[in-house]
Amino acid sequence: MLDGEAPAAIGLNAYILISLLLFVIGFIGVLLRKNTLVIYMCLELMLLASTLALVAFSRFNGTLDGSVFVFFILTIAAAEVAVGLAIIVALFRKRHTVQVEELSALKN
Amino acid sequence: MANLLFYIFAFLTVVCAALVVVNKNPVNGAMFLLLSLVGMAGLFVMLDAALLAFVLLLVYAGAVVALFLFIIMLLDTRPESLKPFKKLSILASTVGGALLLLGVYSLSHRVMLSSAAPVGPAPTLKNYAEQLFTTYLLPVQVVGFMLLIAMLGVIVLSKKFAPVEDAK
Numbered sequence: 001m002l003d004g005e006a007p008a009a010i011g012l013n014a015y016i017l018i019s020l021l022l023f024v025i026g027f028i029g030v031l032l033r034k035n036t037l038v039i040y041m042c043l044e045l046m047l048l049a050s051t052l053a054l055v056a057f058s059r060f061n062g063t064l065d066g067s068v069f070v071f072f073i074l075t076i077a078a079a080e081v082a083v084g085l086a087i088i089v090a091l092f093r094k095r096h097t098v099q100v101e102e103l104s105a106l107k108n
Numbered sequence: 109m110a111n112l113l114f115y116i117f118a119f120l121t122v123v124c125a126a127l128v129v130v131n132k133n134p135v136n137g138a139m140f141l142l143l144s145l146v147g148m149a150g151l152f153v154m155l156d157a158a159l160l161a162f163v164l165l166l167v168y169a170g171a172v173v174a175l176f177l178f179i180i181m182l183l184d185t186r187p188e189s190l191k192p193f194k195k196l197s198i199l200a201s202t203v204g205g206a207l208l209l210l211g212v213y214s215l216s217h218r219v220m221l222s223s224a225a226p227v228g229p230a231p232t233l234k235n236y237a238e239q240l241f242t243t244y245l246l247p248v249q250v251v252g253f254m255l256l257i258a259m260l261g262v263i264v265l266s267k268k269f270a271p272v273e274d275a276k
Contacts, residue, residue, distance in 0.1 A: 010110065010111055010114045010154075013215070013216070014114065014118070015151070015155065016215060017212065017215060017216055018118045018121065018122065018151065020208070020211060020212045020215060021122050021212065022121065022122060022125050023208070024205070024208045024209065024212065025122070025125045025126050025128075025129055026125070026129075027204065027205070027208060028129060028201070028205055029128065029129035031197070031200075031201040031204065031205075032129070032201070033129065035134060037134050037176065037179065037180060037183070038128075038129075038134055038137055040176075041128055041134075041137055041138065041141050041176065042128065042129060044141070044168075044172065045125050045128065045141070045144070048144075048145070048148055048168075051164075052148060052151060052152075055152055055155050055157050055160060056155055058157075059155040059156055059157065062229075063229070064229055064231060064235055064236065064239055065239070067157050067160055067231060067236070068236065068239045068240060068243075068244055070157075070160055071160070071163065071236075071240070072244075072247060072251055074163055074164065074167050074168075075167075075251045075254070075255065076251065076254065077167075077168075077172070078167050078171060078172060078255075079254055079255055079258035080258075081171075081172045081175060081176075082175065082258055082259075082262050083258050083261055083262055083265070085175055085176070085179045086261075086262040086265040086266045087265060088179065088183075089179060089182065089183070089265075089266060090265050090266065092182075092183050098183055
């Protein structure tokens with residue numbers, strides 16, 4: 001890239017900003033939604049936000065370690081989704097609801 | 109050109125993520141999650157991680173979102189109840205959201221992270237494989253076992269066990 005164009009290029013800042021915004025959106029979703037499945041999707045969004053930050057840092061550090069770590073995160077996330085959804089299905093079988101405010105058997 | 113692409117992908121990612129949160133219907137939410145993933149994959153490509161973008165689309169769009177849709181199909185999707193939140197949770201979410209937004213603000217106004225991209229090892233499939241099978245060999249094995257354990261766990265969780273009779 002030419003030197004004259006360099007300031008206009010997208011830097012690390014922009015990627016981290018996008019990642020933070022995604023994290024905030026996922027966080028708000030986890031707090032506000034009451035359907036367990038949607039909460040789970042928002043958790044995935046938060047995980048993806050951290051993944052984006054890792055890839056951006058790895059790219060701007062000039063190493064591959066962060067990207068390799070993202071491989072592991074994706075693998076673990078896939079396993080986590082499978083187990084979590086199985087738990088939700090088992091919960092639904094027992095309680096016939098997935099709304100969090102009705103799942104208060106452990107309260108008190 | 110690259111800037112324009114970045115803005116398009118960033119817009120797609122963030123807006124679709126927001127739509128996941130605000131959508132009443134979980135099926136629409138899953139679809140917007142898919143679109144958000146496409147935008148994220150575009151961002152990965154712009155970060156020279158085309159392989160990771162590929163893996164992201166395969167694993168998330170191919171497996172995770174499909175799994176979500178299956179589960180939404182299996183469970184009933186009544187509209188959410190509109191019970192008001194408790195005062196404590198309103199307070200906690202306000203404080204938490206404010207803290208995170210403060211982080212966004214300080215990042216965009218104060219911090220100057222370097223925007224120069226140093227030249228590192230090219231993120232080719234060969235380099236990834238070399239890292240995975242030399243430096244990170246043990247984690248790869250551990251992750252493989254994790255997947256096996258998760259698979260067994262899901263089988264156990266989703267199987268309906270008959271009540272155990274008296275063994276006589």
